[in-house]
Amino acid sequence: DTGVSQNPRHKITKRGQNVTFRCDPISEHNRLYWYRQTLGQGPEFLTYFQNEAQLEKSRLLSDRFSAERPKGSFSTLEIQRTEQGDSAMYLCASSLSGTEEKLFFGSGTQLSVL
Amino acid sequence: RKEVEQDPGPFNVPEGATVAFNCTYSNSASQSFFWYRQDCRKEPKLLMSVYSSGNEDGRFTAQLNRASQYISLLIRDSKLSDSATYLCVAGEYGNKLVFGAGTILRVKS
Numbered sequence: 001d002t003g004v005s006q007n008p009r010h011k012i013t014k015r016g017q018n019v020t021f022r023c024d025p026i027s028e029h030n031r032l033y034w035y036r037q038t039l040g041q042g043p044e045f046l047t048y049f050q051n052e053a054q055l056e057k058s059r060l061l062s063d064r065f066s067a068e069r070p071k072g073s074f075s076t077l078e079i080q081r082t083e084q085g086d087s088a089m090y091l092c093a094s095s096l097s098g099t100e101e102k103l104f105f106g107s108g109t110q111l112s113v114l
Numbered sequence: 115r116k117e118v119e120q121d122p123g124p125f126n127v128p129e130g131a132t133v134a135f136n137c138t139y140s141n142s143a144s145q146s147f148f149w150y151r152q153d154c155r156k157e158p159k160l161l162m163s164v165y166s167s168g169n170e171d172g173r174f175t176a177q178l179n180r181a182s183q184y185i186s187l188l189i190r191d192s193k194l195s196d197s198a199t200y201l202c203v204a205g206e207y208g209n210k211l212v213f214g215a216g217t218i219l220r221v222k223s
Contacts, residue, residue, distance in 0.1 A: 042201050107156070
C-alpha cells in the first residue's frame, strides 16, 4: 500500500495519560500535515512539516501537543496529560509542495479519552 | 467568523436531481481551492480542484468567483453513491489548507 498510513486506528485512554500517534506519508511527499476532526466539523489544522522542519503550529494547539518528523519521513503526534476534550479523529495528510498542493489523507486515529 | 463557511445541509435529493453547494472563504490571499468528499467514518478524499475558469469532471462542475470569494460545486444526475459530506477547502500557496465544516448530501431512490 503506497498511501498514507496511520497507527493505531483506534486508541482508548484514561484522562491524564500520554498518547502517541504515528503517520507514514506517501514516500515522495515532502509535506506532512496533522488535522483533528470532531463529529459534524471539518478537519481542523494542527501543524505541518516540510521535510523535517515544522513550519506552522495552530494557535489553538495547547502546549500538551507536540509533533515531530525527525528524518523528514514519518511523523509522530504526542498528546500529554490527555483531557476528554481531546477525543477526536486525528488525521494525517501528505502532499508534494507546489502551486497546486493536494492533500492525501490517511485513515486517521480515533482517540477516545475516558 | 470561520475562514471557510458552508451550508451544513443536509441536502436531501432524489436520484437524478441536480444539486448545488456553495462555500465562502474570508482569506483574500487564498489561491488554492478544492472540493473534498468524505464518507461516513472515512478520511476525506480529493474530489476536484477549483479554478476561476471552472472545472468539470463528468457530472461534477466546480466554479470559483474570486471577487465574491465564493466557491460552488454542482452535481448533475445525482446517484445514490454521491451521498457523502462535501468539504470546501481554501488556502494560500505554500501554506496550510483550511477546510469548511462540510455539507451533507443524501441522495434517495
